Amino acid sequence: MIRYGVVANVPVIEPFEEYCSEYDQWFDENRFIYLSELEALRHFIRAGEGGMEIGVGTGRFAAPLGIGVGIDPSRRMGEVASERGISFVGGVAESLPFRGEEFDFVLMMVTICFVDDVKKAFDEVYRVLKVNGSLIVGFIDKYSFLGRTYLHKKEKSKFYRYARFYWVDEVMAGLGGARFHNFKMIQTIFGGLEDITAVQSFREGHGDGSFVVMQALK
Amino acid sequence: MDILACPICKGDLELNVTEETDEIITGTLYCGKCDEYYPIEDGIPNMLPPDLRE
Numbered sequence: 242m243i244r245y246g247v248v249a250n251v252p253v254i255e256p257f258e259e260y261c262s263e264y265d266q267w268f269d270e271n272r273f274i275y276l277s278e279l280e281a282l283r284h285f286i287r288a289g290e291g292g293m294e295i296g297v298g299t300g301r302f303a304a305p306l307g308i309g310v311g312i313d314p315s316r317r318m319g320e321v322a323s324e325r326g327i328s329f330v331g332g333v334a335e336s337l338p339f340r341g342e343e344f345d346f347v348l349m350m351v352t353i354c355f356v357d358d359v360k361k362a363f364d365e366v367y368r369v370l371k372v373n374g375s376l377i378v379g380f381i382d383k384y385s386f387l388g389r390t391y392l393h394k395k396e397k398s399k400f401y402r403y404a405r406f407y408w409v410d411e412v413m414a415g416l417g418g419a420r421f422h423n424f425k426m427i428q429t430i431f432g433g434l435e436d437i438t439a440v441q442s443f444r445e446g447h448g449d450g451s452f453v454v455m456q457a458l459k
Numbered sequence: 460m461d462i463l464a465c466p467i468c469k470g471d472l473e474l475n476v477t478e479e480t481d482e483i484i485t486g487t488l489y490c491g492k493c494d495e496y497y498p499i500e501d502g503i504p505n506m507l508p509p510d511l512r513e
Contacts, residue, residue, distance in 0.1 A: 312506075323502065338464055338504075
């Protein structure tokens, strides 16, 4: 059962506005984690399909994945995403400003942990997806090595102090509640951070890798 | 812009352009049903629901 909201009705915007370049630098400083996660996401994305990323940030995932449209409450991050070629729109997951059945797929990459009302967000994704379209959710599994590390250091992080982490069953239950079906899961980021000295491959399932990508169909 | 809808009622929006080059730079998107304007500044539409805007 997903419990909703960290700070009621307030999207997490300020830290991303204030520490935008710090956020963006993370991807250079943690290159192998970034690239391993990117490869896992790529597994579920087919060329030529029309995609949209919720919580697009600076476009670090959307741009290399060829996702044309991105939404985020932080305008400053969106300006960087625009420079990376994304059609950026300011907005929140719970109130998507798109027509119904518009996209072949929607990506939420390390985004649900910052969304205030995950149920409403999943309902909105369902609405904007075409029939048989897919939602791809990338997240740090709460009970994985990294999940526990981030939880432990949560208060010290500029970003994660506002986060609420989920484990696989919670995400599946939330998606099922929003009528999604046909779940597929892959995992990557095996071992501790110091073990990640090259791009890691991914494999099916969950429980070993810290990063899980779940795909569900409308 | 043609994929956008009102974030509240999901209805159609009326586009008003005040500055344009190859793309729309400045303008508004108006929802008649909700009587709300959504600004476009430097080419970026701000589609945050009104209660979440600064």
